[in-house]
């Protein structure tokens with residue numbers, strides 16, 4: 001089996017956020033895709049250890065903010081390599097609360113989707129959350145960042161908690 005074939009799969013780059021009472025949190029995820037058109041539904045695969053997982057499970061709400069190509073590595077590091085258990089991720093970040101009460105990121109993003117969870121699938125280390133889109137907006141013109149661009153052009157990597165993590169040979 002040549003697992004390098006997995007590198008040929010394409011993804012985007014997103015900040016997936018949620019809330020728990022007044023607390024806000026978000027994380028980087030590349031595993032976002034649209035699953036149906038009528039009604040519009042989105043899925044995301046989230047590690048069970050992540051704080052974002054707990055927030056989505058409890059509030060049944062998540063948002064997806066679409067990263068622009070120019071999003072700096074420092075910004076991706078804050079949301080993708082740190083946990084909201086240790087840092088207040090939204091402190092100093094340009095965001096707003098959506099109609100669901102969960103945060104959507106404005107800076108470094110092109111738009112967002114707000115979702116209400118309709119289903120979830122236990123896939124072992126992760127849960128796939130499926131959500132119906134309750135609100136959506138385009139906030140800026142520009143090119144979305146792809147997972148390949150993040151790796152090849154920006155020299156980025158993904159942590160072990162990412163579903164698409166592949167161990168270095």
Ligand SMILES: Cc1cc2nc3c(=O)[nH]c(=O)nc-3n(C[C@H](O)[C@H](O)[C@H](O)COP(=O)(O)O)c2cc1C
Pocket residue numbers: 025026027028029030031032045046047049050051052053076079080081082083084085150156157158159161162163164
């Ligand atoms: C490029 C990249 C892609 C990632 N994709 C995912 C993903 O799809 N699902 C996931 O659970 N974690 C993913 N992660 C890891 C989480 O962003 C990371 O574990 C984060 O620190 C969790 O934060 P939290 O504990 O505050 O929720 C990714 C990280 C990076 C840098």
